[in-house]
Amino acid sequence: MRRTDRGRGLAVVAVLPLLITAVACESGGADGAKSDKGAGHPVYGEKLGRQLVSAREVTEKSGSARFTYTLTYTTKSGTVRDVTTGAQDYGKKTADATRTLTLPGGLPAKTGEQLGARPGKGPEAFEVTGSDVAYRTRSGAWLRYAASGSKEFVDRAGVVLSRAGDEVPYGGTLADTIAHAATPVKQPVVGSDGSRVYATTASARSAAEALPADIGFLVPMGKDEPAPVPLTIKLDAEGRITEGTADYAPVLTALHKAGALREVTALKAVYRLTDHGKAVPRRTAGASAEDAEKVxxxxxxxxxxxxxxxxxxxxxxxxxxxxxxxxxxxxxxxxxxxxxxxxxxxxxxxxxxxxxxxxxxxxxxxxxxxxxxxxxxxxxxxxxxxxxxxxxxxxxxxxxxxxxxxxxxxxxx
Incomplete structure (x- = not known):
């Protein structure tokens, strides 16, 4: 995220008053050991340092999945829920998503604005095709943001275009953070159904990519970067990713120091995948979508x-x-x-x-x-x-x- 020496001011004035980084050694210690009873399995038959990498590959090979991404902000006024649901096709690089933000009564307006609340704003719907993203307006018409547009426009439309993910078809979710998780140092907890739960971490820089742009931009980088974020990743018996959870406590502390989200006392993220191989993204934008750069x-x-x-x-x-x-x-x-x-x-x-x-x-x-x-x-x-x-x-x-x-x-x- 770039920071410049220019500032954009917005004030209300009253006129009257890539892949997981697997750098651990492939032999010896916990990382070098293969999981119990995993011989021949495409994920669990691998050494620990490769298992989450292989899980991503197996998940993508399933073809598609439905996803639900939930950011939960605990505030002094109540709970804020930012929920995005949709489907994505890994091979075709297509996705659809609907984002809904629910705010409690009494939440300070400034906090609501930082979280993305706007007067008269309802659920937001997006469709991704490769690197292009379409947005459905209140009238039901679509605006298409093309990654092939002018550099100036693409830079300014980054908030929308970032929904075309680098790691999975729909970006800006915890999937991006999971892709850059640290290599686990302990063997996963094995469930009775054959599932596995891994405890690991992700850098604050990577975790910030899964936050709304206006918030993620405020996360300090460099020498002031917060401590890594605790991350839990769950796989099913076939080795496909089914859930990721993150506790943003280290990031939230840094945001408070920067004067942001001081009303928020806790921030957690949950990313769930279901219907592997069965989900089909909606394709309703069509050729009638207007070119956003032109209008x-x-x-x-x-x-x-x-x-x-x-x-x-x-x-x-x-x-x-x-x-x-x-x-x-x-x-x-x-x-x-x-x-x-x-x-x-x-x-x-x-x-x-x-x-x-x-x-x-x-x-x-x-x-x-x-x-x-x-x-x-x-x-x-x-x-x-x-x-x-x-x-x-x-x-x-x-x-x-x-x-x-x-x-x-x-x-x-």
Whole structure:
């Protein structure tokens, strides 16, 4: 996950107040020992260091599977459940998925936003074909995100395109983390039905890939990377993956230090596979799906007074679909502002965002009333944009913060 020196600000303002890394030695010790009664088995007949690798191969050779991926956030206000269900065909590299986010009453709005909650947002449906992903809008129409699009668009559409997985057809789940799990150091627990349960770990970097993008981006890397995440992987008697569970406690501690998800006291993930060889992904997007790159517009390019929908599958308003203000829309732009502030005192990117809010507040008071009449909450607006910071390191030098911002109102809520 890339981090840059540019920051994207979003503020609500009230106007009135690859594969598992199997690096252990193949002989000697627990890793070198084959499992009991596993001779000739495609998974359990292998040495311990190869068993999870072989399990992935056997799972994919089954042809397909249904999956359920559940993120459970325990909060002071109750339990948040982020559930994705679907089917995937390993050979054809196709998948369908529906994601549903359920929030408890009383959850702070900021926490809900970090988890992906949006006003008026319902279940999200996606279909994957190879490296391309289609998203179904509220109207039932489909938007197709093509991996062959322009580099600029592909970079901006990464949240959707990442659902075309590198490890399995549908990405962004614990399957990606399982694929990079550490080699187990202990033999698995054997069930009466022939199943096996392995206790291992995954790096925080790998575990972050299975979190919503806005949260995973905040997980520290490098020298500040959290401790590995405990991971449990269950295989059936045939050696196929049936379940993976992860306890994100080490990651959650790091997120708290970064000021994120402080309302959340526990975070666990469960990934289950069923119907091996029987599942068939839905294929409903079809040729009628519209090219997202052609129909979506950068929010900063939307003219003042215009309305737009953010029903794009991206989970943000970076790219929107401009539409008629008489129909259903999610936002209305009322201005664009530029900030260019210099000072011999120290400046931060927050100083740029504060200056942008002040400029937008002035516009809010002077634009046609119809442009802001449907603001939700009433008499409030939002500001989003990029701020760049230049610091002078010589005594008496000027520091500078600058950026371009868009002022708009939310019309759903």
């Amino acid at each position: 979506l517009t950068d929010l900063h390019a939307v003219p003042p007074g215009a309305c737009a929908s953010d029903d794009t599958g991206l989970g943000s308003q970076a790219l929107v679909r401009v539409g008629d203000c008489t129909g259903r829309s999610d936002l209305r732009v009322f201005g664009h502002v530029k900030v260019d502030k210099t000072s011999r005192d120290e400046l931060t990117m927050e100083d740029g965002e504060t200056a942008a809010r002040d400029l937008c507040r002035a516009k809010f008071a002077t634009v046609p009333a119809a442009w802001v009449a449907k603001a939700r909450p009433k008499n409030s607006f939002l500001v989003t944009g990029d701020s760049a910071l230049e610091m002078a390191y010589s005594p008496g030098g000027d520091n500078r913060v600058s950026g371009e911002f868009t002022c708009y109102v939310s019309t759903t809520g």
